[in-house]
Amino acid sequence: MPNHKPTAAASPDIPEGATAPAKRLRGGPKGLRITDVATQAGVAPITVSRVFNSPETVAPETLERVRQVVQKLGYVPNRLAGGLSSSRSRLIAAIVPTIAHSLFSETIQVFSETMSRAGYQVLLALSGYSDSSEEALLDAVLSRRPEGVLLTGVAHADSLRERLLNVGMPIVETWDMTGTPIDMLVGFSHYQVGVAVAEHFLARNVRAPGLVSANDDRALARRDGFRERLAQAGINGIAEVLVSPPSSVAAGKAALPALIEQAPNLDAVFCGSDLLAIGVLGAAKRMSMNVPSQLSICGFGDLEFATETTPQLTTVRVDGTRIGLTAARCLLDRLAGVDKTRVTDVGFHIVERETT
C-alpha cells in the first residue's frame, strides 16, 4: 500500500467557527491538475513533476504507479504553468516571411522536426515581406518567452536588431549572410549568387542581360552582385523589372516584353525565382525566341519539377533542408550550453541542365 499523505486524509475538518477569509473562486475546475494525479497516486505534486521532468530521479515503483494514474486520468501537464515556474518555455519561434510556395517551407519542416524531437515546439510567426508590423510581431513572439529564435534573413531594421541583441536568447539568422550577425548564422551570400550568375552569363558571351525579381532584401542583394559583376565586365545599364512578392509565373510572363522594351537586344534574364523563370520562358516561346540559344534564362530555387519540365532553364540551388537542420543544431547546442560555431555558409550551386 502506498504511503498516504497526511494532508490528503485531513480533508474537510475546518472548524465551523473559523474565520477563513472567504476563498475566492476563479471559475470552475478547468481540468486535471498535478495535484489530482498526486492525490490518486499517493505522492506529493513535486513527485509527479519529477516523473515528467526527471524520471531518473524517481524510484521505479513510484514512477510506475504515477504513470499509471497519469494514463488512467489522461493527465497532460500544463506547460504554461511549467514554463512560468521554470523559466523554460520549451518554445522556439520561427519567423518567416511566408511558407506558401516558398523555399523556406523545407527549412521550417526540418527545423521543426528536429526541434520537436528534442522536446521543443515551434511557434510560427509569418512576417510577410513588409517590415511594417515587425515590431508587433516581435512583441507577440517575445511574449511567449521562447528559448530561441530562428529568423529568415538577417535582421534589417536597426530597432529589431537592437532588441534582439538585448533579449539574450540564442538566435539563428538564416538564408542570408552578413559580417555582423546578431548571434548565429546559417546561410549564404545572395550577393555572391548574383556574381556567380553574372559570370555564368559572361561565360556564355551574353551582351545584354536583364533581370526580373521580387523587390525583397535578398533578391535585391542578388541583383547588386549581378549588376556589379557585369559592370566590371563593362556591361552597364541593365534592363530590370521588379515585382512585388510573391513572384509568380504570370509576373515572369509580363516581365519579358517590359525587359525587351528597355533592352531590345536582350539575350539573357536572371530571374528572382524559378516561377518567374518559367514565366519568362513561356513568354519567350510565345515570341518565338529560342531558349537558351537566343535567350539564356536563369532562375533561383531549383524547384523539383523544373529539372524535368524545363531543361532549358539554368537555376541556382540552395539546400534549404541543410539550413533548417543546421539552424536547429546550432540552437540546440547553444541551449545545451555548448558554444557553437557562429557562422555557417552552406553555399549554393548553379544548376545547368542539359541544353535542349
Next chain:
Amino acid sequence: MPNHKPTAAASPDIPEGATAPAKRLRGGPKGLRITDVATQAGVAPITVSRVFNSPETVAPETLERVRQVVQKLGYVPNRLAGGLSSSRSRLIAAIVPTIAHSLFSETIQVFSETMSRAGYQVLLALSGYSDSSEEALLDAVLSRRPEGVLLTGVAHADSLRERLLNVGMPIVETWDMTGTPIDMLVGFSHYQVGVAVAEHFLARNVRAPGLVSANDDRALARRDGFRERLAQAGINGIAEVLVSPPSSVAAGKAALPALIEQAPNLDAVFCGSDLLAIGVLGAAKRMSMNVPSQLSICGFGDLEFATETTPQLTTVRVDGTRIGLTAARCLLDRLAGVDKTRVTDVGFHIVERETT
C-alpha cells in the same frame, strides 16, 4: 503629478529583528515584470494589465502614462503567466502532416495570417505521415492549452478522436470530408475526386487506367472512389503503384514501367500529386508514348508552374487558401461565442488544359 502608491514609498523599512521567514530566491531577476512598469508609472499592476487587455476601461491620461513607461522600458508582457492566470493562451495549434512542397502550406499561410490578425499565435505541429507518435504529438500540443486546433485530414485513430472529442475546445478538421466530424470541418471529399477523375477518363474512352499515389489516408480515399466508379463501368483490376510519401517526380518516373508491367495496354494514369504526374509524363516521353493521345495523365494539386510547363496534364484543383481562411473564421467565430456552420465543402475542380 501621478498619485503615488503608498506601498511603493515604503520600501526597505522592515525592522531588523523581524522574523521574516528567509525568503527563498528563485534565480536572479529574469526581466521586466508588470510591477516594474506599475511602479514607474505610479499605478497598480492590475492597471498595467488593463492597458494591455482592456485599454478602453482605463482613463486616457493613465493609459498614456503607462504606455510611455512600457515604451521606455521595452516591457513585453509574459503570456505564459497571462495565459495561466486567465486560462486564455491565445494559442491555436495547427497539426499538419508536412509543410514542405505541400498543398497544405498555403492553407497554413492564410490560416496563420488570419489568426494572428485576430490576436492569436500559431503553434505548428508536424505529424509526419505516420500515426506512430500522434499520441505524443497531441500531448505536446495540449500541454500548451491552445484555444483551438486545426487538423489536417479527419482524425483517423479512434483514440485520438476520443481525446479530441473530450478536450472541449473548438476543432476544425480540414482537407477532407466525413459524416462524423469531431467538431467543425472544412474540406472536400477525396472519394468524390476519385470518382470525378474516373468519369473524366471514362468520357475519354479510356480502357485500361492505372493509378500511382502515396499511401496516405486521403490518397487512398481518392483511389477508392476512382476504383469503384470504374468498376461500375465494368473496369476492374486496375494497375496500381503505391509509393511512400513524400511523392516525387522520381517516384512518378519509376512508376510508369511498373504500371505497364501490370497492364500492358495502360492508357491512362491517375496520379496522387502533380509531381508524380510530371514524373509519369517524363517517363512516357522517354518511352515515346504520346500524352494525352496514347496516355491520359491526371495529377492532383494544380501546382502553379504546371499550367505553363505541362499543358498535356489534367489535374485537380483545390482552393487551399479558402480552406485556411474558412477554417480560421470558423475557429474565430466559435471563440467569439458564435455558433458556426459545422461543415463546409469547398469542392474541387478538374482542370483540363489545352491539349497539345
Next chain:
DNA sequence: CTGAAAGCGCTTACAG
C-alpha cells in the same frame, strides 16, 4: 476608473 488580495498550476530550492 482604480486597486488589494488571492489564485492560476506548475517548479525551485532546500531539507530530510
Next chain:
DNA sequence: CTGAAAGCGCTTACAG
C-alpha cells in the same frame, strides 16, 4: 528518493 513551502508573473473577482 521524497516532500513542504514559496514563488514564477500575470489576471480574476470583488470592492470602492
